[in-house]
Amino acid sequence: MKTESENLTAQQSLDIITAMIREAKGKAQKNAFYFLFWGWIIVAANLGMFTLTQLGYRHPYIVWLITIPAWIISLYRGYRHGKEERISTHFGTVSMWLWICFGICIFTLVGFGHKLNYQLNPLIMTISTIPTFLSGVLLRFRPLMFGGAAFWVFGIVGFLTPAEWQPLIGASAILCAYIVPGYLLKNRKDQ
Amino acid sequence: MFKELDPLLHSQLRLAIMSLLMSVESAEFTFLKDKTNSTAGNLSVQLDKLSEAGYINIEKSFKGKKPLTTCNVTKKGIKAFEDYVNTLKQYINK
Numbered sequence: 001m002k003t004e005s006e007n008l009t010a011q012q013s014l015d016i017i018t019a020m021i022r023e024a025k026g027k028a029q030k031n032a033f034y035f036l037f038w039g040w041i042i043v044a045a046n047l048g049m050f051t052l053t054q055l056g057y058r059h060p061y062i063v064w065l066i067t068i069p070a071w072i073i074s075l076y077r078g079y080r081h082g083k084e085e086r087i088s089t090h091f092g093t094v095s096m097w098l099w100i101c102f103g104i105c106i107f108t109l110v111g112f113g114h115k116l117n118y119q120l121n122p123l124i125m126t127i128s129t130i131p132t133f134l135s136g137v138l139l140r141f142r143p144l145m146f147g148g149a150a151f152w153v154f155g156i157v158g159f160l161t162p163a164e165w166q167p168l169i170g171a172s173a174i175l176c177a178y179i180v181p182g183y184l185l186k187n188r189k190d191q
Numbered sequence: 192m193f194k195e196l197d198p199l200l201h202s203q204l205r206l207a208i209m210s211l212l213m214s215v216e217s218a219e220f221t222f223l224k225d226k227t228n229s230t231a232g233n234l235s236v237q238l239d240k241l242s243e244a245g246y247i248n249i250e251k252s253f254k255g256k257k258p259l260t261t262c263n264v265t266k267k268g269i270k271a272f273e274d275y276v277n278t279l280k281q282y283i284n285k
Binding site for chain 1: 279
C-alpha cells in the first residue's frame with residue numbers, strides 16, 4: 001500500500017475505508033465452539049440426570065460434576081485465544097463480560113440451590129435467555145436470537161412440568177438454543 | 192464550497208490504518224501490517240505521524256519475550272476520521 005496518494009479520489013478513499021472495515025471484522029464462526037461444546041455437555045448432563053432419576057439413584061445431580069472439567073477447558077481455551085488474538089474488539093469485550101456475569105449468576109444459583117429445593121432447571125433456562133439472545137444480537141445471527149427466545153419458552157414449560165421430567169425439557173431447550181444455532185453458526189459463510 | 196480533506200488522513204496507508212483502528216478497540220502492529228499489506232518500516236513511519244498528530248496512541252510492551260506494539264485510536268482521531276468521512280460525503284454527493 002502506498003504512503004502518499006494526494007490524488008486519491010473520493011471513491012478510492014471510500015473503497016479503502018470499506019475494505020479495511022471488512023478486514024477488521026472478526027470471524028463469528030469461532031464462537032460456535034462454545035455453543036456446541038456447552039450444548040453437548042449440558043444435554044449429556046440432563047439426560048444423565050434423567051436416567052439416574054429413573055433408575056432410582058439417590059443423587060442424580062452428581063452428573064453435573066462434568067461441568068467442572070468443561071469450565072476448565074473453556075477458560076483455558078478462552079485464555080489461549082485471548083493471547084493469540086491480535087485485535088481487541090468492542091464485541092469481544094461485551095461478549096466476554098456478558099458470559100462471565102452469566103457464569104457468576106449460575107454459580108450463585110447453584111450455591112444457594114438448597115434454598116430453592118434444587119429446582120434450578122427452569123430458572124437457569126429463563127435467565128439463559130439474556131446472554132443467548134444478546135449474543136445473537138451482537139453477532140447479528142438470528143438463529144441464536146430464536147435460541148434465546150426458545151430458552152424463555154422452555155423456562156415457562158419447565159415451571160409447569162414436574163421435577164422428574166425437567167431434565168428432558170432442559171435437554172430440548174439446549175438442543176434448540178445452543179446446538180442447532182451452534183451448527184448453523186459453524187457453517188455460516190462470511191457475509 | 193467544499194471543505195478540504197485532512198491531508199494527514201488523505202493518504203492510502205494512513206487512511207487504511209485509521210479505518211482499521213476505528214473498527215476495533217486496539218490492534219497489534221503485526222495485524223495492521225498484514226491487513227494493510229505494508230512494510231514494517233513504512234507502517235512504523237506512518238504510525239508515528241498519526242501518533243504525533245494525536246490521532247492514535249501507541250503502546251509498547253512485551254508479549255512473553257517479544258516486543259509488542261499496540262495501537263488504538265484517540266478521541267481526537269475519531270473526530271478527525273468523522274470529519275474526513277463527512278467531507279468525503281460532500282465530494283461524493285456533489
